[in-house]
Amino acid sequence: MKYTPGQKMNRNAARTLAAFSESMFLLLGEKEFDKITVNEICQRCDYPRATFYNYFDDKYDLVDYCWYQLSKDIHLDVVQARPSGDALETVFDEAFRLFSDQRDLLNRIVAHNPIDSPLVTHFLNHFTRTMTTILSTGMPKRHGQTPLVLVAQYYANTVLLVLKWVFLSQHETTLAEARTYLKELLTKPV
Amino acid sequence: MKYTPGQKMNRNAARTLAAFSESMFLLLGEKEFDKITVNEICQRCDYPRATFYNYFDDKYDLVDYCWYQLSKDIHLDVVQARPSGDALETVFDEAFRLFSDQRDLLNRIVAHNPIDSPLVTHFLNHFTRTMTTILSTGMPKRHGQTPLVLVAQYYANTVLLVLKWVFLSQHETTLAEARTYLKELLTKPV
DNA sequence: TCAAAATTTAGACAGTTGTAAAACCACAAA
DNA sequence: TTTGTGGTTTTACAACTGTCTAAATTTTGA
Incomplete structure (x- = not known):
């Protein structure tokens, strides 16, 4: 660029x-x-x-710019406005909405590019990065010894994992179900 | 290939x-x-x-084969041998060992290729995939509504996230510390 | 051991890539 | 209007890619 x-x-x-x-x-x-x-x-x-x-x-540079254009729609201020507690849920909902809005485009993309292709991977990586920066400000404080950056990356990863499942692996899933998945993953089962 | x-x-x-x-x-x-x-x-x-x-x-095909050669060293049977409970810890230790063994190579690679480059991303993706297949057999059963594949991907993601932090982002970290990070991430803090 | 089958190699080809130099244009200041 | 400046376009170029054909070589199995 x-x-x-x-x-x-x-x-x-x-x-x-x-x-x-x-x-x-x-x-x-x-x-x-x-x-x-x-x-x-x-x-x-x-x-x-x-x-x-x-x-x-x-052309990689261009496609990067394309993802940037898409992700512009996730408003950073949403997070800062809220008290830290449910920042994650807010961001997840916001991202879910964005992906829903772009569902047609995403469907067409995965119709031609396998889910593990460099393109789709790059797409997901882009969003993981922007989500990481969003999340790294509104994280709950107590995480023992684990560095905060790592924690933010962890949450971003998990959010994107669920979004990938729903929108790119094409599993029909409602927002409510997706929320449940995210919550269950983030809660230790044992 | x-x-x-x-x-x-x-x-x-x-x-x-x-x-x-x-x-x-x-x-x-x-x-x-x-x-x-x-x-x-x-x-x-x-x-x-x-x-x-x-x-x-x-050349992408070749480099894929290279990663395959590397990951051959993670023995699948380690996991099956053990009762499900600590499968994750075992696999993590195994992968940590493998990455330690290849530390020189990894250092040289990240010296020339940025951490977010397609190459490094591809490398991590490869290991995430193999780790997902390894983990999808030995997962604890109770996970509510969340599909098992998603759960396996989640654990694989998180393991690789920590490994990336330690070996590719070049933070000096001992096995014990890395284990702590993983455990803290997988445990809900709130 | 020999001939058929398969694999490897040399060479050539059309299409793509990224760069560089020069011509070109629009627009603002003199 | 003229001139200068910054950005756009044209054209040309060397290198790389992936495919193909035909010749050379190796492998196979009777």
Whole structure:
């Protein structure tokens, strides 16, 4: 990413970025990520190849920007607003809503890309990271010796695991069921 | 992978596979995975390019085989032998040992490949998968409504999270400390 | 031991990638 | 209007990828 996202940028650059990510989203719904070429992306939105490399390092960079655009919708402030206690549940619900909204897109993506493919893995990793940063502020304090970063990663991991199960492994699951899964996982069974 | 691993294969094929993965391991210690080319791999072990594509689809395929070779050392039977109760601890110790043994290699790899790079992610994913299959046999039964596969993935995730912290994020940690982290994470703090 | 079957290798090919230099354009300041 | 500046586009290029064909070599089994 040569233009840092969230940066001030002129109308033209914004339009170009939007066009490229639009192309990518369309292509992701049509074919395997591996088979998508930079040429194809550029044809789609009618920009020359050089312009693509002007904005992005490669197609991985672009797809990263796509995930960034998606995850923009999870509002960080939701968490800070609440007293720490149920921060996790709030964030989970928020993420669940976001994934629901994008269900069509996600279905199309997993139709062409296996669940363990680099693409899907990358997607999940992106969200795990953003969720980790969200969670690392609102964590309950007492965790013995375990470093806080590790704890935040742990919660983010588990949230994303459930979301993956529901939305990418395509198990029909209601929000209530998903909440139950999360709670049961986080509660020691023995 | 065109030759299914674990298959019966003649001495020659075995030697070839070994030579290629040897090359890959060496190169991984020297430079970023992205920058490694198939040509380079072949020069290293003095096999023609056509032979490479005879055995592997691409370099990702080869590196997958490398991880497979590494993880061979975790013996599945360890788990089956034990009564379910402490299966998790046993597997964790076993994996910790394996990662310790390969510490030099891992250090060299993360020296050239960022922790969030596709390569490292792929590495962790591979182990998460094998650990999931190991764990899905020896899980404690009572988990409410949560599907068993999900539970196994959860434990595998958490184990690998700690291992990643210790061996890839390079935090000096003893086995005892690591065990504590794992236990604290799996125990609900509230 | 020999011939058939299978595997390995050399060489070539079209398509892709990422980079670099130069031409081009839009827009603002002089 | 002219000029300068920053960004866009064109074009060209060297390297890599993955596939294919045909020749060479090895393996197999009768």
